[in-house]
Amino acid sequence: MRLVEAVLNGDRLALARLLTQVEQGTPAGLKALDMLFQHTGKAYLIGVTGSPGSGKSSLVNRLVYALRHPIGDASPKRVAVIAVDPSSPFSGGALLGDRVRMRDLAGDAGVFIRSMASRGNLGGLARATVSSAQVLDAAGFEVILIETVGAGQAEVDIARLADTILVVGTPGMGDEIQAIKAGILEIADILVINKADQPGVEEAEQFLRMMVETALTQKDTDDEGKRWSPPIVRTIALRGEGVQNLLDVIQQHAAHLENSGQSQERVRHRLEYDLINRVQERLLARWWGEVAEAAFREMLERIYRREISPCQAAEQLVEVTNQL
Numbered sequence: 188m189r190l191v192e193a194v195l196n197g198d199r200l201a202l203a204r205l206l207t208q209v210e211q212g213t214p215a216g217l218k219a220l221d222m223l224f225q226h227t228g229k230a231y232l233i234g235v236t237g238s239p240g241s242g243k244s245s246l247v248n249r250l251v252y253a254l255r256h257p258i259g260d261a262s263p264k265r266v267a268v269i270a271v272d273p274s275s276p277f278s279g280g281a282l283l284g285d286r287v288r289m290r291d292l293a294g295d296a297g298v299f300i301r302s303m304a305s306r307g308n309l310g311g312l313a314r315a316t317v318s319s320a321q322v323l324d325a326a327g328f329e330v331i332l333i334e335t336v337g338a339g340q341a342e343v344d345i346a347r348l349a350d351t352i353l354v355v356g357t358p359g360m361g362d363e364i365q366a367i368k369a370g371i372l373e374i375a376d377i378l379v380i381n382k383a384d385q386p387g388v389e390e391a392e393q394f395l396r397m398m399v400e401t402a403l404t405q406k407d408t409d410d411e412g413k414r415w416s417p418p419i420v421r422t423i424a425l426r427g428e429g430v431q432n433l434l435d436v437i438q439q440h441a442a443h444l445e446n447s448g449q450s451q452e453r454v455r456h457r458l459e460y461d462l463i464n465r466v467q468e469r470l471l472a473r474w475w476g477e478v479a480e481a482a483f484r485e486m487l488e489r490i491y492r493r494e495i496s497p498c499q500a501a502e503q504l505v506e507v508t509n510q511l
Contacts, residue, residue: 190215191222194326199299202326206301209322210315220318223325228454230267230324231441234349235334236371241355242381244270245424247334251292252427253434254330267299267328269319271312271335271345299328313345314464317457320348347374348457350450351440353433355379356395358387372402375417376440379433383421392419413447415440477508 193201208216233250235243247268254264292298301319303312320331335345346352354375372378378395380388399417418436422429444450486500495503 188215188219188222191219194219194223194322195226197327199296202299202322203301206319206322209318210303212315216318220321223322226325227321228324230320230328230331231351232320232349232457233330233332233437234346234352235332235355236343236346236352237355237379238357239336241357242424243334243355246353246355246379246381246422246430246433247332248292249422249424249427249430250332250434251298253430255292255295255297258431263297264329265297265327267323267326267331268301269316269323269331269333270300270302271316271333299323299326313348314461314468316345317348317461317464343371343374348460350444350453351437352376353379353437355381356391357382358385358391372398372417376415377433377436378417378419379422380419381422381424383429384423388421392421395419413449415443474505474508478504482507 190201190205194205205216205219209220210216235247237243247270251266251268254266257263292300301323303315303319316333320333323331333345333349335343352374354371354377356379358380378399380391380395396419399419403414403416420429420433420436422433424430441450444453483504486495486504489495490497490500
């Protein structure tokens with residue numbers, strides 16, 4: 188397939204076209220993904236999640252710049268960004284504000300930025316994110332940053348697919364309480380207090396530290412080598428302050444994963460998630476193809492009339508499928 192060959196040869200236009208096909212789940216896109224899969228497994232994925240307004244995009248911008256302009260003798264990394272954007276309820280297109288804010292990176296051939304619209308359905312977006320990350324991995328990008336819009340369960344599911352997960356909050360915005368409600372502290376590898384020049388930063392850090400300590404005491408980890416206490420890092424992304432320190436902490440976490448054997452565990456989790464989702468999609472598509480819509484609508488009406496429960500209806504519909 189020419190498109191695959193072009194992507195492997197560094198053609199950015201071909202990469203953009205292929206990502207569109209993969210995200211839409213077209214037959215050509217899925218075939219290309221199959222062909223590219225053997226070239227994956229080398230990129231490091233960083234998930235960035237947190238409440239809207241916490242400055243995630245600015246922070247991602249600074250992280251990309253730091254990876255492209257490393258301090259000392261380190262080599263610049265090829266970096267891709269997947270920005271999971273909210274979508275217009277009318278057009279379904281991504282709001283490209285994040286990409287506008289990253290325009291100072293646009294001329295860098297070592298950076299690729301991709302916005303993905305949720306179109307009101309974040310459920311299938313996690314699968315599309317995994318697929319897009321695989322394409323970018325095969326295309327030779329060494330670090331892939333996945334930024335989600337907010338901190339709801341669907342966004343958390345997307346961020347969970349990364350190797351290192353950053354949870355970003357700000358002082359005085361109630362992010363600490365939101366984090367507890369979303370259970371987001373459970374997945375955080377690094378906690379970032381952005382806009383650290385604002386009032387309330389000390390209180391926010393103290394609160395988060397207390398929550399981290401509480402969470403660690405509740406975790407059942409027999410192997411001390413696998414235990415990781417999420418550090419709290421202060422940043423002021425708009426001025427670039429604390430970003431190099433954050434990058435150092437990310438690298439420390441990557442080393443911890445590698446040394447403890449958890450790096451491969453996370454890769455396996457990502458592949459397992461992808462496999463389960465694809466099997467579910469295919470089974471559901473086959474089920475819809477085999478069960479007549481009339482039978483489904485009839486069962487729905489019976490549920491509405493309280494003649495049958497949803498559980499009983501589901502059991503009967505599946506039984507009908509098994510008899511076909």
